[in-house]
Amino acid sequence: MLSQNVQMMDYMDSMPAGISIPREREKESTGSLFHNVILGIFMILMPFLASTLLNSINVQAEYNMQQVRAEVMHLEKENSVLKLEVSRLDAPVRIQKIAETKLGMRLPVRNVYGGQEAARSSAAVR
Template sequence: MLAQRKESEWENVQALPKKNKIRKTVKQRRQEKNLNNALRTRCMILFAITTIMAVFFILRSGVAASEAYQLNQMKRQATVLETENSRLHLEIAHLKSPERIQQIAQQELGMILPDKFFFSNTSN
């Protein structure tokens, strides 16, 4: 019996702190609820800030890629225009050549080169 009594006393001793741990005051529950709400709010704010920053960086990189594409397009267009400009300069030089002008004058207009050239000095 003595052994039984010690065991039952021991159970009562162990049961008391458990009851105290389980039982929380209304004030403690409110504090825990406030802490949980504060933590939840902070997590939501952190998530919102992270999301906004991610969207900002994605949009920024998209704009940069778009501008790079436009720049490459303009470079290609400039190269094409420079090539066309060079071709036109060569065509102008060909059209201005004295040999070509002489050939057109003789063949198409029927002009001939004179045998003698006379120069007049009219400067006084």
């Protein structure tokens, strides 16, 4: 490496004095500096931009979750009201009242589960 630097120095001495470095190389170094500055600014701002984007996505997801929770609470309330209505409709007193008024059914005066008729029929079978 050191020998190459020495050879370059000798080469530069042998060049005529009227030759200068081309302008294109000067522009490349200035452009390279500009690109490096822009890249540095971009690298600094990128985490902030990513953080802001992720935060906005998180806020939107929380808003959607809040809407879903409100809908669930509304449906649970509606479900409890409907369960109460079903229990009211299944009440035996209500069914008996409808049977008596709309269908003309009557409760028997006495229930016969067994008695003299049952005793006679069982005696006859023996």
